[in-house]
Amino acid sequence: MATETAVQTFKNLINGEWVETASGETFATRNPACVTDIIGKFQASNEADVVQAMESAERAFHFWRNVAPTKRAEILYKAADLLEAGLEQYAEELTREEGKTLASSRLEVKRSAQTLRYYASEGLNVTGDTIPSDDPTTLVYTRKEPLGVISVITPWNFPISIPARKIAPALVTGNTVVFKPASDTPLIAYRLVEVLHQAGLPAGVINFVTGSSSKTGVSLVTHPAVKAVTFTGSTGAGEKINRSVRLSTRVQLELGGKNPLIVMDDVNIDHSVELAIKGGFELTGQACTGTSRVIVMDSVHDEFVDKLIEKTKLLTIGNGLSKGIEVGPLANESQLHNVLNYVSIGKEEGAELAIGGERITEGEYSEGYFVRPAVFVGVTPKMRIAQEEIFGPVISVIRASSFEEAMEIANDVEFGLSAAICTSDSNRIQQFIQNIETGMVKVNRPTTGNAYNAPFGGVKMSSTATYRESGRAAIDFYTQIKTVYHGF
Known part of the structure; x- marks a missing residue:
């Protein structure tokens, strides 16, 4: 050093x-x-x-x-x-x-x-x-x-x-x-x-x-x-x-972005969880295309949440120079305070913090800006954690009873950068592509990632x-x- x-x-x-x-x-x-x-x-x-x-x-x-x-x-x-x-x-x-x-x-x-x-x-x-x-x-x-x-x-x-x-x-x-x-x-x-x-x-x-x-x-x-x-x-x-x-x-x-992943009831749950983890926690959630909201159908909600929590527990956190690390630190002290503040806001709003959200300070983490990836459940669409860009490893899970309700929730933010859907229903896929209010659309892919030879950009306030x-x-x-x- x-x-x-x-x-x-x-x-x-x-x-x-x-x-x-x-x-x-x-x-x-x-x-x-x-x-x-x-x-x-x-x-x-x-x-x-x-x-x-x-x-x-x-x-x-x-x-x-x-x-x-x-x-x-x-x-x-x-x-x-x-x-x-x-x-x-x-x-x-x-x-x-x-x-x-x-x-x-x-x-x-x-x-x-x-x-x-x-x-x-x-x-x-x-x-x-x-x-x-x-x-x-x-x-x-x-x-x-x-x-x-x-x-x-x-x-x-x-x-x-x-x-x-x-x-x-x-x-x-x-x-x-x-x-x-x-x-x-x-x-x-x-x-x-x-x-x-x-x-x-x-x-x-x-x-x-x-x-x-x-x-x-x-x-x-x-x-x-x-x-x-x-x-x-x-x-x-x-x-x-x-x-x-x-x-x-x-x-x-x-x-900015407040990017949704819609999880339909015909999905492979393990695959949809992998998409949420990759989009929400890779790069420590510090991507404008990161998955910030996961909108899940009622019938698969509980199973999805259980597996999301299980997978989140297994993530390795630490210095990005070390082998096997999946989640690094937040980039600066301001980001650290911002993420911790939004975790507090989410709890104050009545959302349930299912896992994570705390700063890690013991041992090798003591001199870095490390936060355990967080999953909120019981989130409603108008909560601040469901509306405002956090730019950190925080996922808000929102229930929906139908595809139409999921689309309404997905579009009901000021941002419009990236959005994804996980389903095998070709009709729903086409409706999603046509009606989602974002500049980039992902089907059975994470909200993050873009090709260098393809246009990149959003709509609305993105x-x-x-x-x-x-x-x-x-x-x-x-x-x-x-x-x-x-x-x-």
Whole structure:
């Protein structure tokens, strides 16, 4: 474990140079499984640092937009190779920094490399349209062109895969980037920027600043150079960004979720329990697509709950670097207090805490943010634990007497990100797909997980519902259409 004196200090990247902040201030990050383990020191940037980054990105855009698509792709391919070459190091650093299991970290780093390769390829297929013209002497067609400077602001729960799926399509379409990661997980974000820099990105094409949103946020979203802001995080922060941007600034917001799993009465109970456990407790419940509500038919409710409790008891909790761990710590002290607070709220509201919900402090757990995964039963749809995003390992089980009632409960929240159903009834499946109010639908699958080549996003308060992330659809956010009338 690192000590204060032995800790490495990491710098910002501005205009192709690794630099300190003008103030010289730094902040330290710590392992949420063992808070005496200091990960590193990072630049406590302020608005002046962001302005420098913006000016650098704006200058670089005039060059980068005209770089051949094959050259841009070549850089992304090389960066992907560098990520995979450092897989074990980066996965271990990610686990130390965020807390997720080493297996999950390996998958995230590998997926990020796949994302870079995917967009390297997609960048060669950005095309316009030729439009029929009534005038035979005029050719009408469209071009897709880059926007300019993109402000990328990302969360701590997927601290390399979310930045990769934002930055890669931005770069490959000719935009430049100013990137600010979450302050809980700046090291793995630094590693992503580092491999892009090493792969040959010209100076200023990507700029990297760390620090608190309170000291950097204004310029990140309001600087005149910013042509688009892409943000993943809390709904409250997203709403603030949406109110702050200039009229001409494009915005993409991926926000919270309160994702349901409906368990019908024709299911294999063991399978449905596995879906709930995976969706609700994997990643310590810290996923915007995590299963927060399980809506179960009356006839199978008691059997489902019994088996859910049994499986929850068997989960191994601990430092994600250890073998066999299934549930790591919460990512920070704020998350710890938030989850414990919601456990108290659930009990006060009259729900029955069937298992878990307490902080674990004995022995090896004493210096980490560990909470035993919780299952509430007797939950009613209007309780706060059934309406508000908890972002932790807490599952609320709600009874329903019919498919129609289950659908009503599932849709009766302000969020609409992901939803799943467990059934073999093809008619119910089609009704679910058609009527559920979410951006992503899962059938006999957990609410979590999405393919890097498929669109990702929600409806209602889960997203701006304008531009999707991931897949080919993501390219639309980073490009604008120019219509050309070419006379002969």
